[in-house]
Amino acid sequence: MKMLVPYVTAGVTENWTDLLRAAVDAGADAIEVGLPFSDPTMDGPVIQQASYRALCRGVHATGILDEVSRLDLGVPLIAFAYTNLVLHRGAGTFCAALRDAGVTGLIAPDLPIDEAGPVSLAAEQHGVDVVLLASPSTPARRRAEIAKRSQRFVYAVSVMAPTGEQASLRSSGRELVTSLKQHTDLPVLLGFGISGAEQAAAACAYADGVVVGSAIMRRVLDGAAPAEIGALLAGIRRAVDG
Amino acid sequence: MRAESRRPAGLGRFGEYGGRFVPESLVPACDEVERAFTEAWADPVFRAELDHLLSVYVGRPTPLTPAMRLSAELGINLLLKREDLTHTGSHKINNVLGQALLARRMGKRRLIAETGAGQHGVATATAGALLGLDVTVFMGERDIERQQLNVFRMKMLGAEVIPVTAGSRTLKDATSEAFRYWVTVVDDSYYCLGSALGPHPYPWMVRELQRVIGDEARAQCAAPDFVVACVGGGSNAAGTFAGFLDTGARLVGVEAAGGAAISAGSTGVLHGFRSKVLQDEHGQIVEAHSISAGLDYPGVGPEHAYLAETGRATYVTADDAEVVAATHRLARSEGILCALESAHAVAWVLRAAADGTIPQGSTVVLTVSGRGDKDMATLMELS
Numbered sequence: 022m023k024m025l026v027p028y029v030t031a032g033v034t035e036n037w038t039d040l041l042r043a044a045v046d047a048g049a050d051a052i053e054v055g056l057p058f059s060d061p062t063m064d065g066p067v068i069q070q071a072s073y074r075a076l077c078r079g080v081h082a083t084g085i086l087d088e089v090s091r092l093d094l095g096v097p098l099i100a101f102a103y104t105n106l107v108l109h110r111g112a113g114t115f116c117a118a119l120r121d122a123g124v125t126g127l128i129a130p131d132l133p134i135d136e137a138g139p140v141s142l143a144a145e146q147h148g149v150d151v152v153l154l155a156s157p158s159t160p161a162r163r164r165a166e167i168a169k170r171s172q173r174f175v176y177a178v179s180v181m182a183p184t185g186e187q188a189s190l191r192s193s194g195r196e197l198v199t200s201l202k203q204h205t206d207l208p209v210l211l212g213f214g215i216s217g218a219e220q221a222a223a224a225c226a227y228a229d230g231v232v233v234g235s236a237i238m239r240r241v242l243d244g245a246a247p248a249e250i251g252a253l254l255a256g257i258r259r260a261v262d263g
Numbered sequence: 264m265r266a267e268s269r270r271p272a273g274l275g276r277f278g279e280y281g282g283r284f285v286p287e288s289l290v291p292a293c294d295e296v297e298r299a300f301t302e303a304w305a306d307p308v309f310r311a312e313l314d315h316l317l318s319v320y321v322g323r324p325t326p327l328t329p330a331m332r333l334s335a336e337l338g339i340n341l342l343l344k345r346e347d348l349t350h351t352g353s354h355k356i357n358n359v360l361g362q363a364l365l366a367r368r369m370g371k372r373r374l375i376a377e378t379g380a381g382q383h384g385v386a387t388a389t390a391g392a393l394l395g396l397d398v399t400v401f402m403g404e405r406d407i408e409r410q411q412l413n414v415f416r417m418k419m420l421g422a423e424v425i426p427v428t429a430g431s432r433t434l435k436d437a438t439s440e441a442f443r444y445w446v447t448v449v450d451d452s453y454y455c456l457g458s459a460l461g462p463h464p465y466p467w468m469v470r471e472l473q474r475v476i477g478d479e480a481r482a483q484c485a486a487p488d489f490v491v492a493c494v495g496g497g498s499n500a501a502g503t504f505a506g507f508l509d510t511g512a513r514l515v516g517v518e519a520a521g522g523a524a525i526s527a528g529s530t531g532v533l534h535g536f537r538s539k540v541l542q543d544e545h546g547q548i549v550e551a552h553s554i555s556a557g558l559d560y561p562g563v564g565p566e567h568a569y570l571a572e573t574g575r576a577t578y579v580t581a582d583d584a585e586v587v588a589a590t591h592r593l594a595r596s597e598g599i600l601c602a603l604e605s606a607h608a609v610a611w612v613l614r615a616a617a618d619g620t621i622p623q624g625s626t627v628v629l630t631v632s633g634r635g636d637k638d639m640a641t642l643m644e645l646s
């Protein structure tokens with residue numbers, strides 16, 4: 022079974038949690054909940070815009086986690102949080118808050134393994150898994166270490182670019198996934214740039230699943246209802262299941 | 264030999280500050296810059312080429328000018344380190360020439376830069392033209408409006424200026440965009456960061472490239488009692504202080520009241536480093552507000568957070584009104600029209616000499632980080 026992990030910027034709309042529900046109904050295996058940050062240096066225009074819109078609505082991590090804790094979605098939730106949000110009140114406090122809200126994974130896109138020690142420790146103490154990213158530029162030895170230290174799955178960044186849809190899949194993603202799989206039995210998921218069902222299916226020829234973010238958030242920004250996002254994800258689900 | 268590298272420990276640690284908080288995609292690029300700079304800085308040929316350019320192109324050493332009339336009025340001995348007299352008119356050129364030479368040595372063909380006031384952008388465009396490298400500058404839309412003259416200067420020098428429309432449309436957003444862009448072109452492009460901040464090795468490297476200010480000043484005067492510089496990201500101050508760290512001089516950094524990361528911020532991570540940043544109670548970075556675009560940055564270089572914590576340097580603030588008044592006073596009494604950024608340092612010295620914080624008879628070295636031409640439109644609007 023291939024994994025489908027959609028990304029949703031928390032708080033982007035009033036009814037953003039309906040997007041999570043739609044994703045689950047469409048067959049998502051886990052969901053990345055993006056905590057909006059003022060300076061998302063890893064994100065392209067779509068997720069920047071979504072984050073900005075969420076922040077303009079006045080949302081913040083505490084409120085988001087409060088909303089999340091009242092949901093019962095039946096799939097794991099993984100927080101996507103820039104390091105400043107993680108460290109702001111201390112990594113321990115942050116991870117405890119994640120856990121209390123039922124969020125059991127953490128991705129910090131600007132926290133490379135060299136700096137991740139204290140956060141990993143805090144996460145472990147509070148039962149939160151830290152998912153690590155590897156990139157096409159990551160040298161071989163580092164790829165091995167990332168693959169070993171990552172939990173739940175390994176996140177392969179498909180292109181040398183911030184988040185955002187790409188016109189086509191690059192060979193860099195395939196090469197990265199293949200090399201990561203030599204070092205781990207965890208699933209290796211391909212993310213960044215997956216723009217639809219066709220690319221997701223192609224990626225799943227070598228990857229164990231895909232993360233889809235900007236393709237969802239672009240539509241949400243354009244006013245798509247949760248049902249439309251559900252339909253998009255159901256299409257991707259069918260495509261990756263072949 | 265004095266502190267050739269005084270290199271921060273580990274991944275660029277200044278106490279608990281510094282580090283390298285970048286996306287995995289940029290880690291190898293930062294490693295590459297670190298390796299290249301470490302080698303180059305220890306290479307006499309590289310140092311000689313840089314020194315030569317600093318001399319014949321930039322016009323170094325810059326003078327240490329006694330501020331005669333102001334000294335007499337204030338009852339102190341005020342010495343001005345004249346970075347405003349460098350080619351392109353600010354200290355930014357010291358850093359940029361070093362990094363541009365490094366980029367060329369690394370085989371890169373393009374420089375990427377962020378800019379606020381435009382001084383760093385102009386300096387980078389200049390170095391690009393000098394060394395035959397392409398230059399792409401990211402600049403917030405709001406700063407483009409405020410700094411038309413520098414935008415045009417950059418274009419004259421052959422640089423491409425890309426407006427940044429995200430977020431607050433100022434320096435912090437331009438910096439984020441420069442990082443995003445760098446990811447896509449790392450193979451042939453070098454990110455020429457403009458201040459003593461960012462991921463390791465930048466804070467260390469930029470301080471080393473700017474220490475020429477402090478090293479020269481130290482050789483140009485007898486032991487001063489105070490050494491004063493304005494602090495945006497902190498490069499002119501870091502370079503100035505570097506020359507006096509092991510002396511008895513009191514080091515004073517002057518932040519803009521509306522952008523005082525050390526005086527009003529708290530510990531956070533922004534643009535690849537941990538330091539003091541302006542943020543709200545939820546950890547969202549807040550905008551800085553200053554009349555000087557060059558100090559409109561919500562963070563500060565990690566070495567300054569460390570120097571503040573250890574007490575080796577003191578950080579104070581100056582507000583827009585006293586900065587404008589200080590600009591006028593320096594212009595009228597010394598015939599030096601300094602940049603609004605630099606005027607923060609002047610403003611504090613005026614205040615501190617008046618209230619006795621700087622005792623009568625003290626010798627004060629003040630870095631005039633740049634000249635005021637770029638600020639004439641702002642000042643005209645006010646008068």
Ligand SMILES: Cc1ncc(COP(=O)(O)O)c(C=O)c1O
Pocket residue numbers: 353354379380381382383457458459493494495496497498499500556557558602604605632633634
């Ligand atoms: C003339 C001048 N002084 C000071 C600064 C502030 O930078 P830093 O604190 O890095 O010296 C700038 C930045 O643009 C500047 O143009």
